[in-house]
Structures are given as C-alpha cells and as structure tokens.
Amino acid sequence: MTVSKPIADLDTHEVTNQPPPLGNGNLFADDAAFVEAVKRAGGAQYARRLSRLGRRAGSAEVLEWGEAANRHAPVLERFDAYGRRINEVQFHPAYHQLMALGLENGIAAAAWDGRPAGHVLHAAISFILGQVDAGTICPMTMTYAAVPVLRAEPAVADTWVPLILSSRYDPASRPAAEKAGVTIGMAMTEKQGGSDLRANTTRAEAFDTDRRTFLLTGHKWFCSAPMSDAFLTLAHTERGLSCFLVPRWLPDGQRNSGFRLIQLKDKLGDRSNASAEIEYHRAFAWRIGEEGRGIATILQAVQHTRLDCVIGSAATMRAALAQTLWHAQHRMAFQRRLADHPVMAMVLADLAMESEAATALGFRLAAAFDAGEPLARLLTPVAKYWVCKRVPGFVAEAMECIGGNGYVETGPMPRYFRQSPLNAIWEGSGNVIALDLLRALRREPEAVEALRAFLAQAAGQEASYDQWIAGIDLEHCEEACARDLIERLALAAQAAVLLQAQSLAAASFCRLRLAARGLTYGATPGLGNAATLIERAMPGSSIPGPTDP
Incomplete structure (x- = not known):
C-alpha cells in the first residue's frame, strides 16, 4: 500500500531573500x-x-x-x-x-x-x-x-x-x-x-x-x-x-x-x-x-485640477520610490544588499532626488494658491507639464530596480505604471500646456514679473543655476520652441525651490539636471551624497528589517 506524504514534505525549498511586505507605516511622518x-x-x-x-x-x-x-x-x-x-x-x-x-x-x-x-x-x-x-x-x-x-x-x-x-x-x-x-x-x-x-x-x-x-x-x-x-x-x-x-x-x-x-x-x-x-x-x-463666457468660467476649476495633477504625480513617484527603496534595502545580490552596490545606490539616490524636487515644487505651488500670488498663473502650467511628464520614466526605472517581482500584478508597481501617464494627458496634454504658458507670458505681465522674482530669489548659491536662468528668454519664444522653454523653466523652478529651502538635494539637483542636464537616472556623475539621499527617503514600517533586533 502506498502512503501519501504530508504536503509539507513535498516543498522543494524555503523562501528566503525576499523583502518583508511594506505596510503599517506613516505616509506623512516617514517622508522627510x-x-x-x-x-x-x-x-x-x-x-x-x-x-x-x-x-x-x-x-x-x-x-x-x-x-x-x-x-x-x-x-x-x-x-x-x-x-x-x-x-x-x-x-x-x-x-x-x-x-x-x-x-x-x-x-x-x-x-x-x-x-x-x-x-x-x-x-x-x-x-x-x-x-x-x-x-x-x-x-x-x-x-x-x-x-x-x-x-x-x-x-x-x-x-x-x-x-x-x-x-x-x-x-x-x-x-x-x-x-x-x-x-x-x-x-x-x-x-x-x-x-x-x-x-x-x-x-x-x-x-x-x-x-x-x-x-x-x-x-x-x-x-x-x-x-x-x-x-x-x-x-x-x-x-x-x-x-x-x-x-x-x-x-x-x-x-x-x-x-x-x-x-x-x-x-x-x-x-x-x-x-x-x-x-x-x-x-x-x-x-x-x-x-x-463658459471657457473662462470653467478654467477656474481647471487651474485647481492642474495643481492636483502635479500633487498626484508627485504622490505616484513617492509610492514607487518607497517600494523600490524598501526592496533594495532588504534584497541581497552578490553577497551585498542591492542598496549597497554603488551603481544601484546612484540610481536610488537619483530617484529620491527627483521625487523630492517634484514634491517641493508641488507644495510651493499650493502655497502660491493660498497666497493668491500671480506666480501661480505661470508656475501651474510649468509644474503640470514637467512633473506629470516625468512619472512614466520614473516608475519604469523604479520597477526595473525591483526586477521581475516589480512586473507582476501581485504587487503595486504595475498599477503605478498604468496610472503614470494619466496626469500628463488629463487637463491638457503637453502641447496644450506649453501653449497656455506662451499665452500667459504674452498677456499677463504681472505673472511674468512674479516668475522672474521667484527665480531670482535663489540666485547666487550655485553657479550652474545662475547660468541656467540667465539663458532663459521669456520674451522671444515662438510656438515651435514652447516645449523647450517650459522644460527649462520647470527645471529652474525645481532648483529654485530646493535652493531656497536649503535642501540636501539642491546642489546635486543643480549639478545633475542643470549643469549636465542628465535625465537618465543614475547615469550622470556629480551626485556626491547618495547615501544621505537614500537614508532621507527610506520609508518606515512596523515590520523589522533583516538587521534589526
């Protein structure tokens, strides 16, 4: 007579070297x-x-x-x-x-x-x-x-x-x-x-x-x-x-x-x-x-939904970054944690810097709404265009850091990736937003002066920033170069917010995004404080890591 073995005896291996679930953290307090x-x-x-x-x-x-x-x-x-x-x-x-x-x-x-x-x-x-x-x-x-x-x-x-x-x-x-x-x-x-x-x-x-x-x-x-x-x-x-x-x-x-x-x-x-x-x-x-006057009336709503496009895109970046950092801190490869490999650390730090810049710009924009600043008229399309457009590449890079586990539907990364293009399409795609910027530059001098003053406030701290804003021409842009102008303004605005805040990411952002215009994560030299940026961005959780007592 054949006796069946218990199911447990049929297991072929023990599951090891997988990160614990990321949960029971604080989505505010754990994000410096x-x-x-x-x-x-x-x-x-x-x-x-x-x-x-x-x-x-x-x-x-x-x-x-x-x-x-x-x-x-x-x-x-x-x-x-x-x-x-x-x-x-x-x-x-x-x-x-x-x-x-x-x-x-x-x-x-x-x-x-x-x-x-x-x-x-x-x-x-x-x-x-x-x-x-x-x-x-x-x-x-x-x-x-x-x-x-x-x-x-x-x-x-x-x-x-x-x-x-x-x-x-x-x-x-x-x-x-x-x-x-x-x-x-x-x-x-x-x-x-x-x-x-x-x-x-x-x-x-x-x-x-x-x-x-x-x-x-x-x-x-x-x-x-x-x-x-x-x-x-x-x-x-x-x-x-x-x-x-x-x-x-x-x-x-x-x-x-x-x-x-x-x-x-x-x-x-x-x-x-x-x-x-x-x-x-x-x-x-x-x-x-x-x-x-229907368009003028409803644009009052559109201006506010565009703020939320910026905030929502920054939130998706943060969610993807948290998953990626958590995985890299708990996954071993070639006898070291993923995060300890210098090439991975550069990618993670670059992603953390991008996420912080998007968050900082989004909340500076929200403050402009509260204050009723003319700056909000121009900063809204600038932030909406750039932050929303950066999300798909950001989430793709984060998914790549996780590897195959990031590509399967049992985790959240595919959902983040499917979501990632939406805010760049909703409430005005890139060309619509760039043309809106041109109209405002030509018709609203008070907003233009507010933008100039905003960018000038951060001058004198980083040579690359000063050179960057000196090369921005707000008066002679034609439609064909509208996207180039709005991208230059977006990078300048992110740098300005980080510099004014004396952020730990400010100098690295200016070197990577302005001096080198490096937009591929981890590929541009000049990020000198990778470990600090990673530690600052690490999510918290009630689940202990592998080195915790």
Whole structure:
C-alpha cells in the first residue's frame, strides 16, 4: 500500500531573500521631504492631523482598499429590474471606504472653509491618499475644484457649496437636498474636439425667461466620475459657449432623465474610478457664470485640477520610490544588499532626488494658491507639464530596480505604471500646456514679473543655476520652441525651490539636471551624497528589517 506524504514534505525549498511586505507605516511622518515641503508651504500647524491620516492610510488595511478598488472595476447599470432607466454605476465597497476617508478628512473642503494654508492642507491630504489609490482622488479633486466655479453663480452656490464644505461622503443616489454631502464631476470634451473646446457641438436652449436654467442636447466623450451628484459642463447658447451645472436629480425629486450614461471607458489605468461617455437629451441644467463666457468660467476649476495633477504625480513617484527603496534595502545580490552596490545606490539616490524636487515644487505651488500670488498663473502650467511628464520614466526605472517581482500584478508597481501617464494627458496634454504658458507670458505681465522674482530669489548659491536662468528668454519664444522653454523653466523652478529651502538635494539637483542636464537616472556623475539621499527617503514600517533586533 502506498502512503501519501504530508504536503509539507513535498516543498522543494524555503523562501528566503525576499523583502518583508511594506505596510503599517506613516505616509506623512516617514517622508522627510514631504514633511519639510508642507512646513515650508505654511502647513506646519497640520502636522499632527496629517500624521494621523498618514498612519491610517499607511496601514495594511487601507492599502488593501486601494488594491481591491482597482481589482474590482466599476459596473454600469443602465436599467433597474423593472426596465426603468437609472444610469447608475456600482462600485466595490473599497471605493466607498476610500472616498469616505478622503472627503471626511477635508480633502474637498479644506481650501475653501477659511482656514489658513487651506490649499496646502488639501494638497497634503491628496498626496497621502494618492499613494493608496489615485483613481478615487479624481472625483475628490473635481469636487474641490468646482467650488470657485459654483461661486460664480450665487443662487446655485448657496445650495451646492455647503454640501461640499460639509466634509461628508454620502454615496446614495438621491436629490442633493436629501444628502449630507455631494461630489461634483466634469464633462467637457467631445469626440470631434478633445482639448479644442470651442469645437463642441452640444446645444443649450433656455428653459426660463431669465435664462438661468437650460435644456442641453449633445454628447460628451469623457465624463469623469459619472456617479457624482452634478456635473460642470459646456454647451453653446446663441450667445456663445457657456458653462452649466447638470444635476443627476431635479429639484422636484425626479431623476434628470435627459442625463444618460452610454458606456464606461475601458482605461489603461485609473481603474477604480469610472469614466463614461454620456449623452444629454434635453437634460436640465443651471447656467454658471456669464453666458458666452463658459471657457473662462470653467478654467477656474481647471487651474485647481492642474495643481492636483502635479500633487498626484508627485504622490505616484513617492509610492514607487518607497517600494523600490524598501526592496533594495532588504534584497541581497552578490553577497551585498542591492542598496549597497554603488551603481544601484546612484540610481536610488537619483530617484529620491527627483521625487523630492517634484514634491517641493508641488507644495510651493499650493502655497502660491493660498497666497493668491500671480506666480501661480505661470508656475501651474510649468509644474503640470514637467512633473506629470516625468512619472512614466520614473516608475519604469523604479520597477526595473525591483526586477521581475516589480512586473507582476501581485504587487503595486504595475498599477503605478498604468496610472503614470494619466496626469500628463488629463487637463491638457503637453502641447496644450506649453501653449497656455506662451499665452500667459504674452498677456499677463504681472505673472511674468512674479516668475522672474521667484527665480531670482535663489540666485547666487550655485553657479550652474545662475547660468541656467540667465539663458532663459521669456520674451522671444515662438510656438515651435514652447516645449523647450517650459522644460527649462520647470527645471529652474525645481532648483529654485530646493535652493531656497536649503535642501540636501539642491546642489546635486543643480549639478545633475542643470549643469549636465542628465535625465537618465543614475547615469550622470556629480551626485556626491547618495547615501544621505537614500537614508532621507527610506520609508518606515512596523515590520523589522533583516538587521534589526
């Protein structure tokens, strides 16, 4: 008779030389560059609050919410069981848990409720939660950015803005008047136009004699967060392209039957968040702002969503960097830890420097929003263009440092990589942003002078920086060289922020990015403090490393 061996006896090997899971850390307190950036931007009074959120968001439980929300994609339910059209999207519970965590910690309200450094606090919350899941940040960003647009129409703002400032998440599909809090989505682009919003064909006909309410007919190729309670959108009246707010439910408690979801987009990344193609069939809407001035009205939201593109991209960099540093500190290769090999240490330090520069610039921009500085008008497109464009290469390099384990779906790196191109596309691709910069340089002299003063403040510390800014010509750039100019300004802005902060990364950044213009990680000589940059960027965790007692 044959006796089966116990399963344990069939194991072929013991699993060794694998890093422990990175979890139960503090996504605020364990990140020195982040803590310092928030402090410099005026947010020091929120350190304890952010540390609490950082500890919660860095817990294994909440990190699993991010994984689950992306594994289980949203599902479109066009009709109910009785054949009535409902136009609703069903999400995994983890999506709702993440939405509640963000909104109830003030991510949409902090910038508008009168507190000091509110945009910095908003950005810090976004930076923390963006490392857990970028997709759920999208509806929270749009809700935050909608406030200045809604305030252009006080009669509408009186109803909707208090529900944003309530810092409550209410996922129920019902009229806003019956809810504790609301979210706001956006639907602007159409098939034939994309970023060329003036090519939109959606029409609006007045529904009342005061021309405050309208009926919209047309399509929108992208509608972000289609389960929001209302949507900022654009449509043509006989007076020109105008801005509107389309509610899911009408004031009388009926569904806005003219708002219809056609399909959900099957996207590369950002999978936890639904994006939809929609149609308006005489959908009820309120006019927002002056009729015929729709683009100028809605650009108030776009400016703020671009800030969040910068912060979100910096957050993705930080999340990828943390995974990579953790792996390199715990993985042995050729009798040494990966991080102890000089060639690897150069790559890791270069990545850490890039991450710190992106974070520092993002929070300097948030501080400019709080102060109402003219600088924000130019620094926004500069930062949005460059930081967002650097993320795919950054995540690819980080994934390469981890090796094969970084390429499999059991870990977070593939999700970060799929997410990495989004912010460079959303709210204006590279060419659109570069052209926006040129327009501002030509039309807004106050912003130009603010930019000159900002760059001049860092002069006199590094010769390479002084030479770099001396070569920037803000007056004679033509369209064909717009991308070169915006990249030069972006590198100058990052260097300026690091120099003004007397960051440990400042001198190395100037030598690598300005003097040598080295953009391939670890390949350019001149990074003299690699060990310090790596140690400064190392994530914390409650799980002991192999050399800890």
